Amino acid sequence: MVGILIVSHSEDAARGIAQIARAMSVAGGDMQIVGVGGNDDGGLGVSVAKISEALTEMLPKCDGILILPDLGSSVLSSRSAVGMLPDEEATKIVMTDAPVLEGAMLASIEASTGADLPAVAKIAQEAKNLKKIDH
Amino acid sequence: MAFTLEMALLALEKFNAAVEEKKDYLTDLDSAIGDADHGINMNRGMKKVMEKTSGKEYGDFGGLFKDVAMTLMSAVGGSAGPLYGTFFMKLGHKLTGHAEASTEDMADAMQEGLNGITSLGKSQTGDKTMVDALQPAIDALRAAAPEGEPVAWKAATDAAQKGMEDTIPMLAKRGRSSYLGERSIGHQDPGATSAFYLVSAFRDACTGQ
Numbered sequence: 078m079v080g081i082l083i084v085s086h087s088e089d090a091a092r093g094i095a096q097i098a099r100a101m102s103v104a105g106g107d108m109q110i111v112g113v114g115g116n117d118d119g120g121l122g123v124s125v126a127k128i129s130e131a132l133t134e135m136l137p138k139c140d141g142i143l144i145l146p147d148l149g150s151s152v153l154s155s156r157s158a159v160g161m162l163p164d165e166e167a168t169k170i171v172m173t174d175a176p177v178l179e180g181a182m183l184a185s186i187e188a189s190t191g192a193d194l195p196a197v198a199k200i201a202q203e204a205k206n207l208k209k210i211d212h
Numbered sequence: 213m214a215f216t217l218e219m220a221l222l223a224l225e226k227f228n229a230a231v232e233e234k235k236d237y238l239t240d241l242d243s244a245i246g247d248a249d250h251g252i253n254m255n256r257g258m259k260k261v262m263e264k265t266s267g268k269e270y271g272d273f274g275g276l277f278k279d280v281a282m283t284l285m286s287a288v289g290g291s292a293g294p295l296y297g298t299f300f301m302k303l304g305h306k307l308t309g310h311a312e313a314s315t316e317d318m319a320d321a322m323q324e325g326l327n328g329i330t331s332l333g334k335s336q337t338g339d340k341t342m343v344d345a346l347q348p349a350i351d352a353l354r355a356a357a358p359e360g361e362p363v364a365w366k367a368a369t370d371a372a373q374k375g376m377e378d379t380i381p382m383l384a385k386r387g388r389s390s391y392l393g394e395r396s397i398g399h400q401d402p403g404a405t406s407a408f409y410l411v412s413a414f415r416d417a418c419t420g421q
Contacts, residue, residue, distance in 0.1 A: 116253075116256075116287070116288075116289030117260075117286055117287050117289070118256065118289075120289065121289070122249075122253070122288075122289025122290060122293075123289060123290070123293070124285075124286045124287075124289065124293075125285035125286055125293065125294055125297065126282070126285065126286035127286075149290075149291055149387065149388060150289075150290050150291035150293065150294065153291050153294040153295065153332055153333060154285070154291075154293065154294045156294070156332055157285060157294035157297065157298060157332060160298075160332075
């Protein structure tokens with residue numbers, strides 16, 4: 078199954094979004110949905126090491142990993158972490174430009190059906206067009 | 213004369229001292245157009261670099277710069293972490309196995325480092341970033357290399373300073389400041405400023421200042 082890694086400047090936000098996304102999936106506890114964030118001192122920020130650790134832990138348990146970064150240094154730090162992995166592992170990871178909460182929810186539902194990484198990434202991206210309020 | 217491992221360690225000390233001293237200034241620059249954390253982040257990152265590297269024996273630039281890179285990537289917290297981290301990682305790759313480097317070798321290695329930055333950040337000269345200080349510095353270092361290290365590093369530092377000042381009228385294309393659009397014009401880029409301090413630190417270490 079495809080795993081989802083949420084990377085935010087806030088550890089609380091990353092974990093909270095992961096929790097919501099996990100609750101939305103039909104596979105429940107079997108899914109790898111992880112949230113990492115915050116700098117090494119516990120403040121707001123992003124740590125490449127934390128992303129690397131999460132990826133290394135998730136990789137053996139997942140068919141692929143979708144990374145959803147909040148913005149800015151989350152994108153750069155995720156790209157750096159993936160860049161340091163061997164090619165055969167890096168090719169199993171995709172980072173998607175999507176709204177992080179909505180993207181994580183849709184990706185989680187899609188992944189829990191057994192969809193492959195390209196399909197999960199595509200769905201997450203489509204979260205950009207999700208309408209929350211009908212006027 | 214060549215750039216030595218001792219000079220590299222000294223340059224890191226000087227860079228650490230510069231970001232410590234200019235922490236508030238960098239943060240002020242960043243509060244105008246960024247998220248007001250560049251000074252604090254660089255200060256935290258370089259302090260951790262000093263903790264990691266001081267007292268440790270290094271046999272070549274590769275080992276030293278890899279430690280610097282990994283520490284910055286984890287400890288800085290903002291975009292400067294992966295960007296400076298990548299710079300030092302590539303610098304280390306290029307100089308692995310060497311404990312001395314000619315000025316031309318340093319220019320080549322720094323260009324590799326800068327290529328890592330532009331590839332990671334999808335940035336180029338004129339985007340109002342650290343690239344605007346580093347690229348002219350490397351070009352000047354290479355051009356003045358035949359004139360000896362003191363001249364070459366002075367030329368590099370002067371070029372970095374000019375590059376830094378040239379970011380003032382630029383429209384930001386990358387990072388948080390790019391969200392400000394036209395309002396980013398008229399402010400000096402904090403990343404280009406810390407990059408100028410880095411080049412200055414290399415010069416000072418090299419010329420014994």
